[in-house]
Amino acid sequence: MIRLMLADDHAILRDGLRSLLAAEPGIDVVGEAGDGAELLALLATTPADVVLMDINMPVLDGFEATAELRQRFPDVKVLVLSMLDHEHYVLRMLQAGALGYVLKNAAFQEITHAIRTVAAGQRFLCTEIGLNMLYKAAGGAPPASPEQAEPVAGVGLTARELEVLRLIAEGLTNSEIADKLFTSKRTIETHRQNIIGKTGVKNTAALIKLAVRQGLIS
Numbered sequence: 263m264i265r266l267m268l269a270d271d272h273a274i275l276r277d278g279l280r281s282l283l284a285a286e287p288g289i290d291v292v293g294e295a296g297d298g299a300e301l302l303a304l305l306a307t308t309p310a311d312v313v314l315m316d317i318n319m320p321v322l323d324g325f326e327a328t329a330e331l332r333q334r335f336p337d338v339k340v341l342v343l344s345m346l347d348h349e350h351y352v353l354r355m356l357q358a359g360a361l362g363y364v365l366k367n368a369a370f371q372e373i374t375h376a377i378r379t380v381a382a383g384q385r386f387l388c389t390e391i392g393l394n395m396l397y398k399a400a401g402g403a404p405p406a407s408p409e410q411a412e413p414v415a416g417v418g419l420t421a422r423e424l425e426v427l428r429l430i431a432e433g434l435t436n437s438e439i440a441d442k443l444f445t446s447k448r449t450i451e452t453h454r455q456n457i458i459g460k461t462g463v464k465n466t467a468a469l470i471k472l473a474v475r476q477g478l479i480s
Contacts, residue, residue, distance in 0.1 A: 264381045265309060268294040269301040269327065270316040270343070272448075275366075279314070286374055296320075298327025305335050312381050315360065317344045317351060318451065325358050332359035341380040343373065345452045348459035352391055362386030418460050426453040431470050 266289055268276045276294045283289050293308045295301035299322040301313065313331065317324035328340050340360040344351065345367075352363050362380040364373055368388045379386040419427065429439045436454065440447045463469045 264289045264377060265292045265311045266290065266377060267292055267301065267304065267308070267310040267313045269296075269298065269313055269319065269324075270294075271296045271319045272316075282370055283374075289374065289377060298322025298324065298330070301327055302330060302334065305331065305338065310338055312339045312341055312377055314343050314377070315340050315355075317342065317346055317355065318448075318455075325354055328355060328358040328360050339380045339383070341376055341386070345449075346455060346459075347391060347394070348456050349391075349394070350459040351455075352387070363391060364388040365390055419457060423453055423457050423460075426450060427457055427469070427473055430454065430466060431473060 266283065268279055268291060270276050270279075273296065276296075280291050280294065283291050292310055293304050295304050297319045301315075302322070305313075315324050315328060319327070322330070324342065324344070328342075331338060331340060339362075340355075341362040341364065342352075342355045342360050343364055343366055344355075345365065347365055355363060361383070362376050362385060364376045364386065365388050368376075368390070372388055376386045376388065425443070426439060429442060434442065436447050436450045440450045443450070458469060461469060461472055463472055
């Protein structure tokens with residue numbers, strides 16, 4: 263039996279995963295945490311084999327929590343479950359000690375396969391990330407899926423990311439952008455992080471300068 267712990271600051275996501283995994287043979291959810299610090303405290307009293315780790319969490323994020331976990335609980339495997347799909351975040355989590363990385367939009371069957379793979383001590387990258395990195399290594403852009411617009415400009419932003427970038431340049435907050443685009447604040451935060459990861463800039467001011475220089479915004 264794989265003892266699994268969930269670490270994500272969204273209770274509704276943890277509840278959904280726990281419900282789905284309840285019917286999954288060989289996997290037992292032994293605990294859940296809303297941030298990295300809570301996770302580490304829980305691991306001190308509750309044995310686990312695998313932690314399903316989000317990146318964006320308060321108090322202690324996934325990067326810090328994974329690095330600390332590997333120091334204090336070296337037998338516990340970390341599988342990242344995140345919306346962040348840029349290789350910058352994938353590599354950072356792998357360098358921190360994660361054994362696998364799967365996206366939140368992956369099929370449930372792929373997530374459970376990833377849990378079992380990581381529990382066995384093997385590395386795992388979900389299909390979408392693996393294909394994207396393969397295309398980039400070959401010097402080409404991955405083909406767009408029906409859910410993802412074609413990348414634009416030299417920095418590979420999608421049409422939705424470009425739309426978010428333009429609204430950032432107008433001075434809107436994440437909440438205001440979310441309201442304007444009829445989506446959640448968390449989704450906009452993820453888009454913003456993906457934009458910064460793809461462009462390699464340090465802050466919003468540098469991002470806007472780059473966007474103007476590339477002709478992405480006027």
